[in-house]
């Protein structure tokens with residue numbers, strides 16, 4: 304495979320520093336079978352009336368044969384169903400009908416009946432419409448009084464909230480209802496004003512901003528006759544990082560006995576723990592609907608490949624492989640573990656890609672919200688591109704046509720792996736996933752959640768020597784520090800000792816970030832080193848020359864926003880680490896200068912290691 308790569312792209316990426324060419328283990332799973340071949344003859348397209356940019360291997364597994372025309376919904380809603388659904392479906396259907404997706408079919412009547420729902424369906428199978436449509440239809444049957452909020456949709460991330468608002472706007476376009484969005488990082492004054500001057504029948508919000516407004520405006524009054532509440536990405540919203548905020552929000556809502564309302568929880572992943580918590584939010588007679596068969600694997604038939612290499616030096620070859628396969632339609636997402644790591648990787652790819660890789664986009668919580676939204680929008684529209692991203696886009700985001708998802712480094716959990724991977728192979732299309740792990744991280748693939756997934760080693764690759772990447776020194780220091788912060792949660796699980804943890808960090812600095820000073824590692828402030836429990840260890844550089852007179856690191860000019868957004872959006876660690884992050888977020892205002900990127904390190908006694916099981920260290 305590498306030979307092939309070398310022939311096609313003789314100048315391989317400079318992403319991985321002065322690295323010694325090294326063979327590493329890898330594997331690949333067959334790509335998603337060409338699903339056209341699996342279609343029954345009568346479903347095959349009658350004529351080749353088909354646009355080249357549309358994925359030929361679209362399959363209908365997640366779409367039912369129920370036509371929207373026959374669904375028990377109002378004509379106003381029917382007329383609003385996006386036209387492209389018809390175009391998408393008609394290639395397989397002689398009747399040129401618009402068909403519902405299977406999760407909508409499974410839940411529509413229950414949703415219309417008003418019963419509480421807990422719903423699980425794979426990523427990219429149309430859950431958004433499945434929760435919006437019944438809620439809107441119930442609204443149509445019982446029109447709200449002006450000024451009241453009737454449907455509240457909560458989303459864990461701002462980009463997802465915007466996306467839901469857009470879909471809701473499409474669906475209500477023939478109804479008199481209006482949709483408002485409340486997200487952090489944007490002007491709260493403007494949002495207050497809009498709440499007072501515009502209808503807000505459907506309110507889509509992120510929890511933090513919603514709670515702010517509940518405390519400072521008469522929004523709680525407007526929620527007095529609420530008819531439905533939806534928690535999208537419910538397992539994320541119900542986990543420990545959001546729990547307090549969510550509880551406070553629910554305290555502002557009217558008593559269910561006086562004002563009955565429907566509660567709907569949706570996600571692609573619902574652990575046993577989450578199912579237990581849901582009882583607090585749902586009525587005892589709630590219905591659990593899942594489109595996953597009992598023993599079905601919760602990913603699509605993507606090619607799932609795992610690469611074990613030393614850090615991210617394979618990234619460019621893997622991305623180029625996708626370009627070779629998809630040409631101008633190659634659209635990839637690269638997930639990184641921290642905001643600064645994302646920034647560094649984007650820069651490295653930009654430098655590496657000239658002329659051989661699609662344009663690079665970058666998104667993480669250290670960018671201003673407006674910039675984040677603009678980048679997300681641009682990448683949605685792009686036919687081809689590489690979005691280097693932290694976990695802010697891991698859940699729910701629907702970027703059409705993503706052909707490849709690469710995960711560099713450890714996802715925070717098996718669930719997060721599934722959500723990230725779910726950015727490709729959406730709406731029945733095919734896609735491929737690759738995870739690149741350093742040898743000491745490969746034990747992650749042996750955890751029970753991950754073992755169940757069909758991840759194959761990638762074919763072995765040989766890498767040539769490549770030049771040292773050139774990164775801004777400040778960005779190198781920030782990314783190094785963020786790496787230490789993120790990996791601090793794994794010290795007991797995957798590193799043999801704190802010393803090994805430091806050694807791996809220094810290797811990352813040299814091999815990935817291109818840190819050129821062989822005599823010493825990137826500098827850390829003594830406070831940072833102490834918090835991480837590595838002060839005084841070999842290879843830790845707390846030399847004062849690197850710091851301002853106050854002893855803290857100087858900040859980077861690369862990212863416009865120094866303010867970290869709420870509760871660690873960049874990575875979504877589970878269990879104890881999230882507990883730590885919440886605690887740490889409270890400290891942020893008083894301790895802004897101590898900067899780990901957005902992955903902030905746990906305090907040593909912070910009770911942050913919940914998953915005590917060992918991943919078995921290096922392979």
Ligand SMILES: Nc1ncnc2c1ncn2[C@@H]1O[C@H](COP(=O)(O)OP(=O)(O)OP(=O)(O)O)[C@@H](O)[C@H]1O
Pocket residue numbers: 366387388391392402403404424425426427428429430431432570571698699700701725729730
């Ligand atoms: N009936 C349909 N016909 C064709 N396309 C559809 C249909 N329903 C939904 N889609 C499309 O499928 C894509 C995925 O939908 P959506 O984002 O709602 O998935 P999801 O299940 O919420 O994903 P995730 O688990 O990642 O949040 C969207 O582009 C949506 O427009």
